[in-house]
Amino acid sequence: MLDIDISRKCYPDRGGRKHVALADLRLQVQTGEFVCVVGPSGCGKSTLLNVVGGLDSDVTGRVILDGQPPQGGIGFMFQEPRLMPWLTVLENVLLVAGDDPTAPARARDLLQAMELGDVFDAYPGRLSGGMQRRVALARAFVIEPRLLLMDEPFVSLDAPTADRLRAMLVNLWRRCNSTVLFVTHDLREALALGDRVCFMSGAPGRVVLEWSTGLTGPRSPNDAAVLALQRELLERYPELLAGLPDHTNNENDWEVRADA
C-alpha cells in the first residue's frame, strides 16, 4: 500500500517568495489500485508525483510504500517521453532494467506487444510522438514496477493515439498488478482509467474529494458510462471542478483539446 502524508511542501516562486505547493495532503492507494489525481493547473499535481517518486525530498511529511520509504521498483512516466536520444529504443528500455538477466527478453516482449518490434535499433529522434510514448511506457513496465507514477503522460497526443496508449497501459497494469498514481487535469481521462479519482484543491493542493468510479473493464473517455459519471460529478460539485476543463457541452471537444 502507498501511504502519502504531506504536511507541507514549499518552494521559492519566480520572485523568490515562498510558495506553498502542497499542504495537509493525505492519500492512500491500495496495492494494485489505479488512482487518478485530478486538479486544476498549478495545484501541485506534478509536485506531488515528484515527492512520491523521490525526485524532491525537501518536504515535511512522509511517503510510505509497503511499510517503508520507497526504494526501487518505481516506474515514472513524465509529460514528455524523456528518452535518451543517443540510445536505441531497446537500449532506452534496458537502461532502467539493471543487471536482471531476464530483462532483455522482457523488454523485447514489451516492445513487441506495443507494436515496436521493428524499431528496436532505431533512435528516438526518428520515431513519432506516439511511438516515443510507447517506448516510455515499455521503459516504465520493464522493471515490473510495484508503483507506477504517471504525470499526464498522454497529453498533447491526438485522440486515437492517446486512446490506444491508454488501452496498452490498462493491459500492462492488469498484467503487472502495479499500484498506479496517475495525474491528469482531464476529468474524463481520469474516469476512463481510474478505480478511484482524487480531486485536488487549488494551491496549496490537498485532496478534497475521493470518488470510486465503480466502473470495470476497459473503457474509453467517450463511453456513455464515463460521460454520465462526468455529468453527475459536475452537477454535484460544480465549484470543486470549476478549474478543470469543461467537457459538458460538446462530446468531441476532448479530441479538439487533445490535438491542441
Place this chain on the structure above:
Amino acid sequence: MTGKAERAGRDTAALRLAAAPVGPRVRRFWHGGDAGVRLASLLVFVVLWHVLAVVLQSNSLPLPLTVFGRVVDETLSLAMPYHLGITLTRVVIAFAAAMVIGTVIGIAMGHWRKLDLFLDGWLVLGLNVPALVTIILCYVWFGLNDTAAIIAVAINKIPTVIVTVREGARAVDPRLMQVASAYRLPRWRTLSRVYLPQLYPYLMAAARTGLSLIWKIVLVVELLGRSNGIGFQLNVFFQFFDIAGILAYTLVFAAIVLVVEAFVLRPLERRLTRWRG
C-alpha cells in the same frame, strides 16, 4: 587562400545543385569523392612548393624531394622515430592529464555556481597567461625534467578544457537527469549512459582544440628545456641552418596530426554522434 576556399565552396555548391535533379547515385559519387578532393589538395600543395623552390633556388626552401629524402634518412638512422616517440609520449600524457583535470573542474564549475564564481578569476588568468611564462616558471620551480615539461603543457591546456566542458555541464538537461533519479539508476550508469553522452560534443571540441594546442606547446617546451624530442631537434637544426631537417620533422609531425584526425578523432566523433543520423 580565403577567396580560393570561398570559390571552391561555391563550385562545390554549384556541382551539388547541378547533380541534385540527376538522382541519388550522382550525389553519392560526389560524397564518395571527398577523399579524392583531399588528396588533390595535398598534391597541389606539393606541386606549388616544388615550383616555388625551383623558382627561388634558395637554401632556405629545399625541394620537396630533398625533404622527403631527409625524412627517409632520419627514419633509417632511427633518430626520427626516437625523437618522435619521446614527443608523442609527452603529448599523450599532457593531453590525457589536461582532459581529465579540465573535465572534472569544468563539470564542477558548471554545476556549482559558488565554485564557478570562486574559480572564474583564476580561469581568466589561466587563459591569458602566455604559454612561455608558464613553461619558464615550471622549469624554474620543478627543474629541467619531464615532469616540469608535462605540467607546463597541461597547465596551458587545462583552462580551455574547463571553459568548454563548463558550457557542456551548464547545458545538461535536468529532465533527463530526473529520469535517472526516478528509476534509481546506479551512479556509474547515470554517468556513463545519461550524463556523459550530453557532454560528448563539448568533450570532442575540447579534445580537438586541445590536441592542436598541445602539439605546439610541447615543441616549445622541448626547445626550451629538454635534450630530446622534436622541439629539441628543431633547435639543433636551427643552429646549423638545416632547413631540410626542420621541414622533414615538420612534415612527419603534420602527417601524424592528419592521421590522428582521420583515424581517431573523426571516427570517434561519428560513433558518438551516430544517433543524430
